[in-house]
Amino acid sequence: MNHYTIKKMGPKILAKGVKIRVIPGKKMTVVFFNLDPGAVVPGHSHPHEQIGTVLKGSLELTVDNETRTMKAGDVYHIPSNSVHSGKVIDETEVYEVFCPPREDYLTMYE
Amino acid sequence: MNHYTIKKMGPKILAKGVKIRVIPGKKMTVVFFNLDPGAVVPGHSHPHEQIGTVLKGSLELTVDNETRTMKAGDVYHIPSNSVHSGKVIDETEVYEVFCPPREDYLTMYE
Numbered sequence: 630m631n632h633y634t635i636k637k638m639g640p641k642i643l644a645k646g647v648k649i650r651v652i653p654g655k656k657m658t659v660v661f662f663n664l665d666p667g668a669v670v671p672g673h674s675h676p677h678e679q680i681g682t683v684l685k686g687s688l689e690l691t692v693d694n695e696t697r698t699m700k701a702g703d704v705y706h707i708p709s710n711s712v713h714s715g716k717v718i719d720e721t722e723v724y725e726v727f728c729p730p731r732e733d734y735l736t737m738y739e
Numbered sequence: 740m741n742h743y744t745i746k747k748m749g750p751k752i753l754a755k756g757v758k759i760r761v762i763p764g765k766k767m768t769v770v771f772f773n774l775d776p777g778a779v780v781p782g783h784s785h786p787h788e789q790i791g792t793v794l795k796g797s798l799e800l801t802v803d804n805e806t807r808t809m810k811a812g813d814v815y816h817i818p819s820n821s822v823h824s825g826k827v828i829d830e831t832e833v834y835e836v837f838c839p840p841r842e843d844y845l846t847m848y849e
Contacts, residue, residue, distance in 0.1 A: 630800070630802035630803070630805055630807070630815050630816060630817060630821075631815070631816040632807060632809070632813060632814065632815045632816070633813070633814040633815075634812055634813050634814075635792075635812045635813075635814060636812055652790060652814050652816065653816075654788055654790050654816060654838070655788055655818070655819070656767075656788050656838040656839075657766075657767055657788065657790065657836060657838045659790050659792070659814070659836065678764055678765055678766050678767065680762060680764050680767065680769050680836070682745075682769070682834065684794070690740070692740035693740070695740055697740070697742060699742070702744055702745045702746055703742060703743070703744050703745075704742065704743040704744075704745060704762050704769070705740050705741070705742045705743075706740060706741040706742070706762065706763075706764060707740060708765070709765070711740075713740075724792065724834060726767060726769065726790070726836045728764070728766040728767045728838050729766075
């Protein structure tokens with residue numbers, strides 16, 4: 630089996646205050662995000678379906694003009710092509726899965 | 740957006756010592772497992788690709804005859820149709836994602 634230890638994986642810097650560690654699947658991609666307080670993910674969309682779980686901390690998430698504060702233990706579903714953005718409140722860890730695979734993240738490891 | 744708070748979701752009993760909470764996606768299914776020490780998941784396989792992350796505790800995982808102890812912070816990838824089984828060591832929480840959706844889990848909520 631392919632196996633990984635998250636802490637031993639080298640992070641990639643996606644943007645200011647946004648670090649990712651990427652687990653490649655054949656049909657999906659799992660991504661661990663470490664987010665600094667104040668980090669901003671500007672509004673964007675993609676065809677990939679996305680399900681995220683806050684493991685630690687909190688962030689303000691906007692999906693298709695609906696804004697909610699998501700805290701540790703909360704899960705959100707972002708449908709394909711929905712416009713979404715985030716503002717990080719505390720030091721936050723998020724576990725996200727994308728389907729189909731995020732080729733743009735995977736190529737960061739090549 | 741669809742959103743959930745894991746602790747507020749009613750668990751379903753999948754087997755002795757195995758509780759699940761299921762987040763439905765269109766192309767994938769996210770499942771939170773609460774596993775009691777000593778619980779056993781017998782060898783089985785399915786066409787769904789599976790990526791699991793141990794959030795807490797530990798379990799002995801066997802995939803295609805390779806056995807490893809997976810602890811908090813470890814991630815494993817189980818390819819489609821691989822035979823896999825598990826023995827739970829401690830009180831354990833696992834976050835798993837399946838693609839395509841696990842219709843058998845989703846129908847437990849109907």
